[in-house]
Amino acid sequence: MELRLFRYFVAVAEELNVTRAAEQLHTSQPSLSQQIRQLEGIVGAPLFLRDKHRLQLTEAGRALLPSAKSVLTSVENALVEARAVARNEEWTIALGMVPGPEGKIFSHILPVLLRYHPGIQLLLRTMTAPEQIRALLRRDITAGFLRGPIDSCEIQSEIYMREDVVVVLPQDSPLAQFERVPVSELAKMKLVSISAEVAPAVHNMAEEIERRAGVRFQRGFCTENLLTSMNAVASGLGFSFFAAYVEEIAPKGVVTRRLDLEPSPQLDLLFAYRGDDRLPALARLVELVREHSPFHMENVSRSAAVAVTSSR
Numbered sequence: 576m577e578l579r580l581f582r583y584f585v586a587v588a589e590e591l592n593v594t595r596a597a598e599q600l601h602t603s604q605p606s607l608s609q610q611i612r613q614l615e616g617i618v619g620a621p622l623f624l625r626d627k628h629r630l631q632l633t634e635a636g637r638a639l640l641p642s643a644k645s646v647l648t649s650v651e652n653a654l655v656e657a658r659a660v661a662r663n664e665e666w667t668i669a670l671g672m673v674p675g676p677e678g679k680i681f682s683h684i685l686p687v688l689l690r691y692h693p694g695i696q697l698l699l700r701t702m703t704a705p706e707q708i709r710a711l712l713r714r715d716i717t718a719g720f721l722r723g724p725i726d727s728c729e730i731q732s733e734i735y736m737r738e739d740v741v742v743v744l745p746q747d748s749p750l751a752q753f754e755r756v757p758v759s760e761l762a763k764m765k766l767v768s769i770s771a772e773v774a775p776a777v778h779n780m781a782e783e784i785e786r787r788a789g790v791r792f793q794r795g796f797c798t799e800n801l802l803t804s805m806n807a808v809a810s811g812l813g814f815s816f817f818a819a820y821v822e823e824i825a826p827k828g829v830v831t832r833r834l835d836l837e838p839s840p841q842l843d844l845l846f847a848y849r850g851d852d853r854l855p856a857l858a859r860l861v862e863l864v865r866e867h868s869p870f871h872m873e874n875v876s877r878s879a880a881v882a883v884t885s886s887r
Contacts, residue, residue: 578650580614581643583607584622588640591630667696668856671707671719673774675801676820676844679736679869680720687867688860695856703773711849717857718848722776725847732847736869738818740780740840741831743804745811748830755835758788765795765813767804776842780816784840805829818842 586596587607597604615622622636632640672680688695700716707719711730725732742756748764750756771778785791795813798804804815809828822831834840846864848857865871 578647580610580617581647583610584614584636585640585643585647587611587623587630588632588636588643591632593630667698668718668854668860669698669700669716671700671702671710671716671721673704673707673721673844674701675824676720676736676818677701678823679820679844683869684735684864684867687863691863692856692859704775705772707847711847714849714852717852717854718846718860721845721847722774722842723845724775725845729849729851730847731850732845733865734843734868734870735846735864736844737841737873738820738844739833740784740816740842741819741822741833743808743815743817743821743825743829743831745808745814746828746830747811748814750814751830751832753832753835756832757835758784758790761814762790762792764793766792767796767798767807767813767815768794769801769804769815770797770799773799777817780840780842784816784834784836787836787840816840818844 583596583600583602586600587593590596590599593604593607593611597607600607611622618635618639620635621633622639624631624633685697688697700710702710702716702719702721704721704723707716707721708725708727708730710716711719712727720735723732742750742761744751744756750760750764753760766781768781769777781792793813796807798807801817801821804817805821805826807813808815809826817831819831825831846861846868848861
């Protein structure tokens with residue numbers, strides 16, 4: 576049964592006048608009378624006593640009226656609540672972040688986003704890159720900062736930050752004296768790698784460096800996170816490769832150095848989101864990332880420097 580029939584019935588029951596009820600409902604009197612007869616057919620009994628001068632509710636009508644009002648009120652309350660939730664969801668972002676570079680994200684794009692939209696709700700979740708990809712596909716998060724590869728046509732991505740790769744060494748390693756460490760010397764030590772299931776981009780970087788330098792590293796421990804890798808290196812168990820952000824968070828007992836390779840190996844931190852997501856807050860975040868990301872700002876500065884040089 577259509578809710579419209581209850582709405583028409585309640586209006587007539589409260590007015591006890593079909594003409595006034597029709598005006599209130601913005602419908603014609605014959606149409607309203609037809610809808611009331613249809614409801615009476617569903618109930619199986621008259622709802623109104625009719626004479627030339629007035630209407631009266633029957634016993635069946637009086638019994639139906641409170642329930643009809645309750646149903647309409649419940650539906651209206653549900654709609655109001657759903658609309659309120661929808662308005663709130665439009666400016667709520669669930670954001671995934673790979674462990675480690677959070678400091679770069681917190682100090683760059685999040686203050687910009689909150690400056691333009693102080694009322695936005697941010698739900699921040701630390702997740703590995705594979706976890707973020709699965710969460711994006713399930714729509715558990717709105718967007719994420721992660722490293723590739725991303726093998727899904729449903730997910731769009733763009734470079735948020737590009738960093739040089741550094742080698743993490745024990746503080747007392749003879750190689751710590753170098754400003755740029757020869758890769759051939761690293762081949763004499765063991766590599767403390769990070770699991771491909773946790774950080775595939777970082778894991779695969781060692782193979783790229785091997786290929787470029789024409790060396791083969793000795794494989795040592797394989798860890799599940801940055802902190803364990805750092806502790807293993809500090810204990811003298813080998814060396815690791817990470818993006819340059821670790822220079823700011825390296826613990827005692829380790830040092831970071833650049834590699835003696837040109838051009839320097841690099842790792843990209845990507846900003847990823849679903850291409851079919853039409854959330855207004857996400858659209859605004861995408862705009863801000865494109866405008867204020869470190870990668871974009873570096874390109875702008877580089878272009879400006881080239882323009883100045885060309886004009887001289």
